[in-house]
Amino acid sequence: MNALQAEGLVKRFNGFSAVDGLSFEVQQGEIFGLLGPNGAGKTTTIRMLSCLIAPTSGTATVNGHEIINDPLAVRRSVGILTENPSLYERLTAYENMDFFARAYGITDERTRKDRIKEQLDFFGLWERRNDRAGTFSKGMKQKLAIARALVHDPPVLFMDEPTAGLDPEASKNIRELIEKLSRQEKRTILLSTHHLEDAERLCRRVMIIKKGKSVVVGSPEELQDSMAGKPSVEISMEYVSKAIIDAVKSVEGVGEAFSQGKNGRIVATVENAKSAVPMIVRNAVGAGASILSVSVKRPSLEDAYLKLVKEENEAQENAKEEKQ
């Protein structure tokens, strides 16, 4: 059974499609990324899946429960980290947890205490349990918000932009905790982000969405291979001459080759780095190059993502022009 299965989810606000037919499935224990620019429909999707708003059409099951017919069972199955989680700043970390635990119907005091201790321990906040949430750093507040989302021990966790607004160190810390939640506790995680680093490091699979539609789904590696375009070879040398550039260009499989910067560097885009590099080096040396280093750069998922979002824009612009 998939932990999460969405089929043709649509959400329209006054005729505007915020989410426009999303279908995907998330396996148990998987971290699945919803990646997309602002306004892509990430938060709206999460709100539908957590039964906070009803879809205009389409449906989904979460942990086997249908979101329209069985919202109570869905809510029991998921923990939700919202986009801007608000804590009770004047209550202590413990009191914040306790408030939530009661709201989730954990009436037994012993169970409540155990759950709270377990979560605060996991997030390294137990020592600070009696401090007011208002005194916490942004990163600690975020940890507390995640701990709170897990107080009823849900198998599925929705996280809406968990690292947004955090400094690099706090982001890294949160990423490590998310990884641990998945690996150690086998929770299924749906994570929305516009941070490519999050997606690349954490997600087994990613769906890039734009204007409410899925653009592409796959593992970060698959997306990179299929979308990122060609690798490039950078050759540093004592000095660059036109003869050397021409010699590099003449290698089979080299697209462009040009001199970059002032420090004697040629950049060449190639079809296949493995087969092209030896020939590039041989030709460059033959043309008089005194080579200092050679490196192959593969475009990152970030390059791919930016390219894709841009292509989408252009395709839509073109379609508009054709209509006119």
Ligand SMILES: Nc1ncnc2c1ncn2[C@@H]1O[C@H](COP(=O)(O)OP(=O)(O)O)[C@@H](O)[C@H]1O
């Ligand atoms: N309650 C709402 N009423 C009208 N429009 C909305 C509402 N919620 C979201 N939208 C619009 O839907 C689109 C998607 O929003 P959202 O899901 O928040 O995107 P994301 O989380 O990817 O940034 C945006 O254009 C947003 O303005």
Ligand SMILES: [Mg+2]
């Ligand atoms: Mg959002």
